[in-house]
Amino acid sequence: MSNLLEKISDLNDMVLQGKAMEAFEKYYDENVVMQENESEPFVGKSVNREREEEFLNSIVEFRGAKPLKVTIGENTSMVEWHYDYTHREWGVRNYTQVAVQEWKDGKIVKEKFYYNS
Template sequence: METIQMKINDLNSLAVQGRGLEAFDKYYDDDVIMQENENTPTVGKANNLKREKAFFEEFEEFNMIGPLKVAVGENVSMVEWHYKFIHKKNGPGEWTQVSVQEWKEGKIIKEKFYYNSK
């Protein structure tokens, strides 16, 4: 039986390899709720997939995607991510964010992203 630690490690590995949509399909529940900071949550896998695709279309390339820290608790995982990228409109940049995932029956049912939005 795979533990949450094993699943989040695989999910992170897929993301680093540029296979984020594969990870999304594999580990996210059909009714997943995802939220950016305190913005209105997006509900449902299909709606979140559209949101994710639109987000990634804003970038020319990612030079580096990497988890800095990973923590796992009872039905929860947290990953601190660091990104270096070239944005289509704004050029080169980087940011760090924390993603908190709530798990149920082996799938992520809720994920919230925390980052500086200034």
Template structure:
């Protein structure tokens, strides 16, 4: 099990890379092959390959990126809770400005489950 000190170090690396525009590098390094990702109440997406395609599709449709800010983060046993503020324009969804909370569950230094909570 990852203790919160270990998770803090992992999250610091993730935070720095995401802010540098390296979200897909984070995905390749820190997400398990059997990862389950879920947006709000949507059905979960299972497996790294399918989630990689979903992430690449999302990033390919961001037409303007204005801001991403970490507002809060908390650490539990094998779990990270992070609140983000995002402001961008998406080719299909239009302008998006919102707060989002991600809850990631970790095993052996990899994210095995991540769920995103946000208002529409």
């Protein structure tokens, strides 16, 4: 499990350094399934890459992000994040989110985000 802790720590560090897309390319599987709360999941790296880029390009002011807690288990990691930014369409967003990642062969194959919208 120490290997998984190293991977999620590196991924989080990359996000904090403004390298979210580089982290996405490095740690996400080609067939990754990503889901926001109970919304329909998005399948495939290309679809999710487009969504991530669109999200990042819609942030007009970024005030901070911080991982509050990291937990790992067998092929699973969970990160509680605090975010503070202004989004072009959603306005000011200041909230906590939990991301649950399922790993296989060193890549995230499924990620689900839990937050109060």
